[in-house]
Amino acid sequence: MADKVRLRIAPSPTGDPHVGTAYMALFNRAFAHHRGGKFVLRIEDTDQTRYNPSSVQEILDSLRWLGLLPDEGPGLGGDYGPYVQTERRDLYLKSAHELVERGHAYRCFCTRERLEALRQEQAARREPPRYDRHCRDLSGEEIASNLAESKPYTIRLKVPDEGHTTFRDLIRGDITFENKELQDPILLKSDGLPVYHLAVVVDDHYMEISHVVRAEEWISSTPLHVMLYRFFGWDVPLFAHMPLLRNSDRSKISKRKNNTSLKWYREQGYLPEAMINFLALMGWSMPDGSEIFGYADVEREFTFERVTTSGPVFDLVKLTSINGKYIRALSDDELFERLLPYLPEEMDKERARKVAPVLKDRLTRLGEFVELTGFFFGPVPQYPADLLVPKKGTPSDAARALEQVKGLLESLKQPWTHEDWESGMRVIADNLGLKAGDLFMILRVAVTGSKVSPPLYESMEILGRDEVLSRVDHALELARKAS
RNA sequence: GGCGCGUUCGUCUAGAGGCCCAGGACAUCUCCCUUUCAAGGAGAAGAUCAGGGGUUCGAAUCCCCUACGCGCUACCA
Numbered sequence: 045m046a047d048k049v050r051l052r053i054a055p056s057p058t059g060d061p062h063v064g065t066a067y068m069a070l071f072n073r074a075f076a077h078h079r080g081g082k083f084v085l086r087i088e089d090t091d092q093t094r095y096n097p098s099s100v101q102e103i104l105d106s107l108r109w110l111g112l113l114p115d116e117g118p119g120l121g122g123d124y125g126p127y128v129q130t131e132r133r134d135l136y137l138k139s140a141h142e143l144v145e146r147g148h149a150y151r152c153f154c155t156r157e158r159l160e161a162l163r164q165e166q167a168a169r170r171e172p173p174r175y176d177r178h179c180r181d182l183s184g185e186e187i188a189s190n191l192a193e194s195k196p197y198t199i200r201l202k203v204p205d206e207g208h209t210t211f212r213d214l215i216r217g218d219i220t221f222e223n224k225e226l227q228d229p230i231l232l233k234s235d236g237l238p239v240y241h242l243a244v245v246v247d248d249h250y251m252e253i254s255h256v257v258r259a260e261e262w263i264s265s266t267p268l269h270v271m272l273y274r275f276f277g278w279d280v281p282l283f284a285h286m287p288l289l290r291n292s293d294r295s296k297i298s299k300r301k302n303n304t305s306l307k308w309y310r311e312q313g314y315l316p317e318a319m320i321n322f323l324a325l326m327g328w329s330m331p332d333g334s335e336i337f338g339y340a341d342v343e344r345e346f347t348f349e350r351v352t353t354s355g356p357v358f359d360l361v362k363l364t365s366i367n368g369k370y371i372r373a374l375s376d377d378e379l380f381e382r383l384l385p386y387l388p389e390e391m392d393k394e395r396a397r398k399v400a401p402v403l404k405d406r407l408t409r410l411g412e413f414v415e416l417t418g419f420f421f422g423p424v425p426q427y428p429a430d431l432l433v434p435k436k437g438t439p440s441d442a443a444r445a446l447e448q449v450k451g452l453l454e455s456l457k458q459p460w461t462h463e464d465w466e467s468g469m470r471v472i473a474d475n476l477g478l479k480a481g482d483l484f485m486i487l488r489v490a491v492t493g494s495k496v497s498p499p500l501y502e503s504m505e506i507l508g509r510d511e512v513l514s515r516v517d518h519a520l521e522l523a524r525k526a527s
Numbered sequence: 528g529g530c531g532c533g534u535u536c537g538u539c540u541a542g543a544g545g546c547c548c549a550g551g552a553c554a555u556c557u558c559c560c561u562u563u564c565a566a567g568g569a570g571a572a573g574a575u576c577a578g579g580g581g582u583u584c585g586a587a588u589c590c591c592c593u594a595c596g597c598g599c600u601a602c603c604a
Binding site: 054055056058088090091093152156163170171172173174198213219220226227229230232233237239240244259263265287288290292322326327328329335336349352355356361362363365366372404405406407469479487492496497498499500501 | 528529530531532533534538539540541543550551552553554561562563564565566567596597598599600601602603604
């Protein structure tokens with residue numbers, strides 16, 4: 045066994061970059077780098093029907109965003125390329141035929157129609173669907189004549205019908221399958237492209253992958269892979285099957301029941317470091333029990349012994365909570381910088397810079413900033429007059445209060461801070477028989493258009509005297525009309 | 528159906544025979560702080576460790592059975 049440590053992720057470019065890809069990238073990369081090895085990206089695009097051309101770039105973009113870029117891969121260089129499977133087809137073709145020559149595989153001329161009919165018969169008889177090995181023992185003449193007629197064929201593995209295959213999983217221990225349970229799977233499709241099982245083994249061998257770390261869903265096909273390694277006469281890598289991320293109903297995580305696109309998380313304003321932290325908590329834990337930690341910690345501490353065997357539910361609520369913690373840990377300047385990509389072009393950036401710190405404790409995603417701060421950047425949103433009315437009061441109470449507040453604010457010159465007007469406000473409240481809180485609430489609604497807002501003092505200071513006064517005027521008018 | 532992998536608070540998990548009548552985090556609830564909402568602080572509630580058998584002086588931890596969940600069972604990956 046080569047002493048080099050090389051790990052890989054092998055996503056299919058079939059759609060949006062998947063959260064599961066990030067999950068696997070995290071642990072593969074952390075382990076590889078922990079051991080001073082390499083982390084490789086390989087694109088498994090042998091299914092042309094599901095191929096999506098923009099996908100490779102998006103996978104790369106997402107990995108870069110998360111800080112999980114591979115050392116080798118398409119567009120990244122490396123000595124084991126090409127890193128895209130369709131560019132390696134000759135290798136699979138050659139390998140498959142090599143297996144045929146050695147008697148471990150055979151050409152299958154069965155048509156899809158025959159296979160389909162077979163499946164239906166089996167279903168009708170309530171038998172498990174499996175290939176009947178129709179072409180396994182074709183005579184030399186039959187094969188030759190089929191070939192002469194250029195009948196399309198696939199190549200199938202000749203699975204021994206005796207014995208069993210065992211492999212060691214670094215997370216789960218030894219796993220054994222009876223060979224007779226395996227069908228003769230197709231290795232090479234009739235279009236000459238390999239099926240996953242062939243491609244993954246050939247590539248992992250030639251790319252000198254030392255540890256195959258992938259999702260649990262691959263356990264069932266691992267004996268097949270092990271068989272291939274042996275038939276080829278290659279060293280078998282080490283395997284580790286990570287638990288499968290789940291929907292809340294415990295089924296395998298899916299687009300229908302979860303946001304699986306990394307693009308979505310980025311657009312929503314989840315911080316990459318929060319994403320990593322959350323993903324690392326799925327099926328793994330720090331030896332010291334800490335729950336807020338970064339990629340460097342994972343890289344330093346990762347071991348397969350600490351990986352859980354049961355599939356964790358992907359809980360957006362917890363992710364969001366972690367995200368909030370990371371946002372709060374940002375300095376004001378950092379927060380503003382991070383916010384920039386989420387702000388509309390026409391937004392006043394200097395004002396946004398002042399607003400950001402005020403929002404820090406209230407933001408759970410960067411993408412929330414705009415909706416939470418609209419009143420800072422445009423007119424107050426429409427609100428009904430009775431929003432201004434104190435709990436046990438009337439519209440005319442509100443109007444009276446606003447008149448006095450207006451007078452107070454007008455008497456102040458710029459620049460102004462809340463120290464300038466706060467005591468005056470309390471006097472007004474006293475005079476009107478209002479609680480200070482009630483009066484502040486009237487002002488809050490006048491200034492922000494809502495009973496729920498960022499802190500009043502800071503908001504007013506950012507808005508400035510003139511803007512606040514005009515909003516108070518507007519509120520006063522509203523209250524008077526309603527009186 | 529067959530095969531495989533799993534099963535500790537609602538969720539993520541700690542736990543590798545006695546430290547556990549099970550600890551932490553998120554969520555929930557209460558209180559404090561407070562001009563709202565948050566944030567922060569302090570508490571509460573929440574798991575007969577899936578169930579049943581063993582092994583052992585002693586089991587969440589080891590073994591067996593059952594149940595349940597999930598995965599695979601494609602010329603998808």
